[in-house]
Amino acid sequence: MIEIKNIIKSFNESTIVNNVSTTFLKGKTNLIIGQSGSGKTVLLKCLLGLHTPDSGEIIYDGVSNKKMNDSSKTLLRREMGMVFQGSALFDSMTVIENVMFPLTMLSDKNDEEIREKAEIAIQRVELEKAYDKLPSELSGGMQKRVAIARAIVMNPKYLFCDEPNSGLDPRTSIIIDKLIQEITKEFNITTIINSHDMNSVMEIGEKIIFLVDGEKNWEGTNKEIFKTTNQSVTDFVYSSELLKKVKKYL
């Protein structure tokens, strides 16, 4: 569980994340939704420790970021996995090397144990056939799978995904979303996903916060989001003609 209290983050005078407070639940897929530029990535990077918030508190399973020194921050990092928007695979390394990488860098295990753990993670995302391929030889969906395998290979307590289905076709998107949700349940991870995709909201939105210009405008579940009367939310949810038609029949 991650609790955030009054997070504010600005860059050069402009406030990107403005006073956001919420709770992200353990074993659930928590979604941060909002238009492009609404500050989703910046908020996620604050949670990851890639950005330092100007003010506010982030509490990771009861431990506040304010009470952490550098070494406990480093230890916390090792409990986090991240799937980046463009996968961010190391392009000079093969699939298996990419997944082995965090273990090679950070664990004291020997090469065989590392390879074994990496193979288990790759099998979990069903990519056994691609062990020795380079990222450039994979489709977008496969790259995402490798990124997920790399993110879970250290058995993280927290999993962060920045628009995991950007650039994927609708079917692959849902497969990737479902995969993330299954892994979240299987390992009881606190998973936080940035998205602007209504399919994800419907399929895996167990807890949703909606950002408008860096402020939390609404929060709830995917069941509640279709019933809310909040105008900004409905404008966002029913932005396509198709969904507007669907709304009439709801």
Added chain:
Amino acid sequence: MFYLSDIGKYFIMIKMSFFKPSKWKVLRKLIFKEINDLIIESIPIVAILSFFIGAVISIQTALNLSSPFISKSLIGFATRQSVILEFAPTFMSIIMAGKVGSYITSSIGTMRVTEQIDALEVMGINPLNYLVFPKIVALLFYPFVITISMFVAIFGGFLAMTFAGVPSEAYISGIQMEFEPYHIVYAYIKTFLFAIILATVPSYHGFYMKGGALEVGKASTLSFVWTSIIIIVVNFIITQLLLS
């Protein structure tokens, strides 16, 4: 543009690349890879350029020494001096700013724009140590490249003069004439500084860039411009300090 804060950020970057080091096993592999990419793979182009420039220097010197009263050995002497003092350390470093420098900027810059650097940071790895430190270590072998350049250029001059009918004894006695060991010291101090500049200035431009693929190209160009300017200015300062 380079502002004062950039200069500070640049030195902090260098300092940070020595902190929180990765495992030696990992670093060793990275260092060998960089030695191959940055040093070994530069030797052919350096050798070819040095050979022809050495030849041209000797031919031009010969053309300007048409008076029969001046000894032909002066050609060897002049070639040696210009190669060791300026051509090999400075001119070659500018070529290398184009070859090695833009390679460093574009490879690190690509990692920045595709969030691979963020990925390293999330894993708790110091990306500066992982990316920049091995390049600094690899470029400690750069004086070796410049040594090759010196020998090949002087040899290029020798061959050109042999073809032009200058007796080889004259050229050889010329390159041994009034040998000043301090000039070698000066050349290698410069080379060492240029090596550090070649490793770090392009890394800085790649590491702190923002944007996408287009900006990677722009950053490489900018990195080449700044690396060459800094090399030329440092060359001037070092020459003032050590030779004048």
